[in-house]
Amino acid sequence: MSILIIELTPWIQVFLLAVDFQEEDLGEVIININIIFNRKMKKVVLFVLILLGLFFLIKLYVSNMEDKLLSKSEMVRELWIDVVENDKNKVYFLRKNHHQIDSLHSMEEIDTILNSNYFPDKCEINYEFKQSRLNNYTCKVYEKYKKKRVGSKILFELKKFDSIGNERIELYNHEAREFNTSASSFPNIIISRRNKLRRKDLCKVKYGVYSELENDYHEAMEWMLKKEREKGL
Numbered sequence: 145m146s147i148l149i150i151e152l153t154p155w156i157q158v159f160l161l162a163v164d165f166q167e168e169d170l171g172e173v174i175i176n177i178n179i180i181f182n183r184k185m186k187k188v189v190l191f192v193l194i195l196l197g198l199f200f201l202i203k204l205y206v207s208n209m210e211d212k213l214l215s216k217s218e219m220v221r222e223l224w225i226d227v228v229e230n231d232k233n234k235v236y237f238l239r240k241n242h243h244q245i246d247s248l249h250s251m252e253e254i255d256t257i258l259n260s261n262y263f264p265d266k267c268e269i270n271y272e273f274k275q276s277r278l279n280n281y282t283c284k285v286y287e288k289y290k291k292k293r294v295g296s297k298i299l300f301e302l303k304k305f306d307s308i309g310n311e312r313i314e315l316y317n318h319e320a321r322e323f324n325t326s327a328s329s330f331p332n333i334i335i336s337r338r339n340k341l342r343r344k345d346l347c348k349v350k351y352g353v354y355s356e357l358e359n360d361y362h363e364a365m366e367w368m369l370k371k372e373r374e375k376g377l
Contacts, residue, residue: 210335216323220344221266223316227347228263230312231275234305238282241298245285257281267316267345269361275349276357282306283354306351313347320344 238245239258257278264271282302289299324343327336335341348357 206335209332210339213323213327213332213335213341214339216319216326217341217344220316220319220323223312223319224267225265227309227312227316228265230305230309232263234302234309235278237301237305238278245288245298267320267347269345272347272349273358273361276355279306279349279351280354283352286352303352309349309351313349313351317346320346 235258242258257274260274262271262274285302286299289296326332327341328343
């Protein structure tokens with residue numbers, strides 16, 4: 145900056161002499177011009193520094209938030225794997241013992257569910273339907289065994305699977321809600337879309353409690369479609 149001023153000063157001197165400035169006033173005028181020039185340059189430099197600072201802060205925020213969202217998404221995925229791992233163990237246990245259960249109490253066969261190897265790497269509604277049907281089956285087993293000593297070991301194991309499953313689902317849902325809230329807020333939603341991070345579905349299965357999850361879902365969807373038709377959508 146000082147080099148520029150030094151270079152400009154002789155030209156300023158020539159211009160001022162050409163317009164008949166008194167030599168004794170020339171030094172004062174040059175000093176005033178240099179002061180004004182310095183002030184303007186300081187403002188420009190300050191403005192540029194502010195812009196660079198803002199750019200750095202935004203880039204730092206985006207980088208940190210991107211890492212957090214990716215890390216959170218991976219954590220939710222791992223928690224879902226834990227949920228499915230317990231479901232697999234329960235299914236394998238029932239595969240091994242369900243003929244004994246059916247023969248003792250004339251239970252309806254559920255070979256289709258037990259022989260299915262459908263264990264998705266993320267929460268899906270069809271998987272929830274499958275697990276809900278399996279859960280209703282085990283609820284019937286509970287009712288059959290409740291007042292009898294026969295099959296107490298089977299009941300114990302099933303209840304243990306259900307207890308572990310509910311704890312893991314609860315933890316998964318908690319982290320999935322936190323991820324969804326953070327990923328859908330502004331400006332994080334821009335980062336989510338850039339990294340193709342999608343909302344996590346919550347698991348609505350409650351083991352050990354009989355429910356008509358599939359029927360409730362379809363009824364809710366039909367109700368929504370009916371409301372949309374009534375509104376002309």
